[in-house]
Amino acid sequence: MFRSFRAQWLMDLADEVEVAHDILVGGDSSSDSIRKLCRDGLRGPHMPIIIGHHRQSSKRPHLTAWHHQHQARVDTFMEQPVIKRIINWITDVVEIVFPGIAHQFKQDAKWHEEHYGIKPMFGLFWNLCLNAWLKDQKSIHCGPHADKKISLEVCYCDFSNRPNIDVFGLENLNHHQRTWIVIWEAGVAVQLPPWVLAMYPSALFYHFNIDVDEIKFVTVDGDERPTPQNSQPIRDGDGEGRGSFVFFNQSTMRHGPATGFNTLEDAEANGVSCVIDYGESIQDAFTRCLILKPLDHEL
Numbered sequence: 001m002f003r004s005f006r007a008q009w010l011m012d013l014a015d016e017v018e019v020a021h022d023i024l025v026g027g028d029s030s031s032d033s034i035r036k037l038c039r040d041g042l043r044g045p046h047m048p049i050i051i052g053h054h055r056q057s058s059k060r061p062h063l064t065a066w067h068h069q070h071q072a073r074v075d076t077f078m079e080q081p082v083i084k085r086i087i088n089w090i091t092d093v094v095e096i097v098f099p100g101i102a103h104q105f106k107q108d109a110k111w112h113e114e115h116y117g118i119k120p121m122f123g124l125f126w127n128l129c130l131n132a133w134l135k136d137q138k139s140i141h142c143g144p145h146a147d148k149k150i151s152l153e154v155c156y157c158d159f160s161n162r163p164n165i166d167v168f169g170l171e172n173l174n175h176h177q178r179t180w181i182v183i184w185e186a187g188v189a190v191q192l193p194p195w196v197l198a199m200y201p202s203a204l205f206y207h208f209n210i211d212v213d214e215i216k217f218v219t220v221d222g223d224e225r226p227t228p229q230n231s232q233p234i235r236d237g238d239g240e241g242r243g244s245f246v247f248f249n250q251s252t253m254r255h256g257p258a259t260g261f262n263t264l265e266d267a268e269a270n271g272v273s274c275v276i277d278y279g280e281s282i283q284d285a286f287t288r289c290l291i292l293k294p295l296d297h298e299l
Helices: 008-012 014-025 032-038 065-069 071-078 081-097 099-116 252-259 264-269 278-289
Strands: 047-054 127-132 150-157 177-183 188-191 196-200 215-221 244-250
Touching: 008 014, 014 047, 014 071, 014 081, 014 127, 047 065, 047 252, 065 071, 071 081, 081 099, 081 196, 099 252, 244 252, 252 264
Parallel strands: none
Antiparallel strands: 047 127, 127 244, 150 196, 150 244, 177 188, 177 215
């Protein structure tokens, strides 16, 4: 997992990020029907907006239904200078931190361009999810989750709690309280202040048998490292949650480049094995996702 320093340049452009957010959301956050639909969402009460190309169970990749229905909004959103800068920033960081993954994504994108004439809209990524506010909602709690169908997630955390829909500023953020993502049994604790970039290969959680319920968001008063004793879990309604932009690639967009066929079913019908060796996949994950350094001494 990688987490950047706080991006001062992005903090300085908070108003522009807010404008981009409002362009994409439009008036949907005030819709009673949408609020009712999203209130009991699987990953927390918020309005997830997913744009870009995906394939899901289709034969060919296509734009998401929300994207297709709100094309004008998406076009205007994508033209915002701050969004272009965010995409370039994320692309640069992925290429530096996860060069193997970046190379694979570029090869996959080349295959899709040759076969379908499409390119990723978000640099290295096919999809962007905006976890947006609902009417009168003080905070967003998008429950932590791993997805075996996602190759890499980039979570760009920038929303702080505000008493109104103007959600991107930092005036009301409690700077004495720290937010962390933790996996207690694995000894993992990563602080997540506003305006940082966090990246993790989501599917690796499944490789290492980490239950999604073990991934927690907690808060700690002061600078101490979190423990089960000194931390409090973030709960819905406490006004301390944050939203996010999440860039990701679904594994179905890898099926074609990996097998040469539109779907795994087509590949198997043509004699291509779609069975992955577990040991080889783990080694490949380490090779592509980690920077390995030999030990200077014997253990």
